[in-house]
Amino acid sequence: MDVRPARRAADRRVAALLAVSLAFGVATLPGWAAAAPTVAHASAAPADPPGDPAGEPGDETPPVEPTATDPAPTEAPPTGPPPETATPAPTPTGPAATTPAGPVDPPPTSTAPATTTLPPATSAPPPRPSAPGPGGSAPSRLGVRVSTEDVTLTEAYWNAEDTTTTLRVTVTNTGEVAELIRLSYTLPAGLTDAGTPGCAAAGGGEYHCGGWPTAAGDRFSTLVRVRVDGAAWRRMPLSGAVRVSASAPGVAGSADDNEGFAVLFPPGPPVPGISLDAGGVAFDISGAASELGVRLGNTGKADAAGRIEVVLPAGVTVPTPPAGCAALDQARTRCDVGTVPAGGTVALRLPVSATAEAQRDAPLAGAVIGRVDPRSGQARQLQMSFRITAAAAMSTPIATPAPAGSQGVLAAAGAGPDPAGGLTSVQRTAVILIVVSVLLVVLALALATTALRRRLAGQARTARAPAPSD
Structure with a gap:
């Protein structure tokens, strides 16, 4: 070959x-x-401070709010240890986290009088870092967290012209430096400050307090003295808000946090022949619609026609009223539950939804009005308030700064998709x-x-x- x-x-x-x-x-x-590579852009939506919910107007003249005639307070309210967390474990395996150190100045020596009626203790939520205020620097430098309990009234409220109680506020320095933390709060119509030390009226239901110098990681609580007018129940549901702001020398900007609180009235005014009970509303982290359960009882001796009316705060609605219910407006839904036999009880469940802003403002308060009209005799009516909570209020979005890198890496990471839909x-x-x-x-x-x-x-x-x- x-x-x-x-x-x-x-x-x-x-x-x-x-x-x-x-x-x-x-x-x-x-x-x-x-x-x-695809770049995920996280957007931080600052939590708006809650506003005063619209209450039901009554015939009584609301109490006169004090005017801000004195200079801004320079001293902070007295503080004490934070409330203990409700942990049912009988044998703890680690160090208790319920008695952290108080603020540096003033020392936690003064406490509220023992005669005031405190709301029931609740588990304090874990600290959440707060987004920096306007012009703030890195969010890891400054941080503050506030949590509140509700203003809960007992049956004794119906026998008094007004009631003085307390609002417990727990503050945590979640930053990395020593901070000066200032407190302010808004009370709804029918509530006024009862002389909280270190706080002064600023008008429009606003109160401003002095600042606490706190070290990084400090956690403490203070009591705000509140006076509830005897006719405030006519304006339920009532909610307020507490805000804190933290700053530090040598660190630009500030960190802020806020949380709402509910004013909870017991069923009343007391009247024989009727009973009323309403459970709370809780929205999970998905924000999906929840349910409100109401029980109306006829404790009289004659059958009666029953009616339930639900009043919700701004941003909270009943999207699809069930059979027998009709929306009077965006805030009120009325349901006819039929005949309630003597000694009997009827139950009603209503779907409830809330906007994202309303969930961030939680806890909020709603109201339920129950009425029974017997065939013979006068109609009887009760009303009470219930609590609205949301998991979204427990998490504050945080803006994460972009990591440092070479110009080539930053340019590739910053290249977003073409607005026209191209490559x-x-x-x-x-x-x-x-x-x-x-x-x-x-x-x-x-x-x-x-x-x-x-x-x-x-x-x-x-x-x-x-x-x-x-």
């Missing part, structure tokens, strides 16, 4: 070219396919490189196939040639 050295060398070059092209394509395709520059470059690699592989395969065909054709012609004679 006549095989020339030149053709043998050309076949070796084509094979080598094919091997290099295949290796190049296999090595670079995975890298180019991942050359266009970014990084994605276009990756597509071009992938196309070029595929073309090189195809070209190498075509060259190898052509060379192989030529070689086979030459071998066939050589086989058909007659053997030379001797």
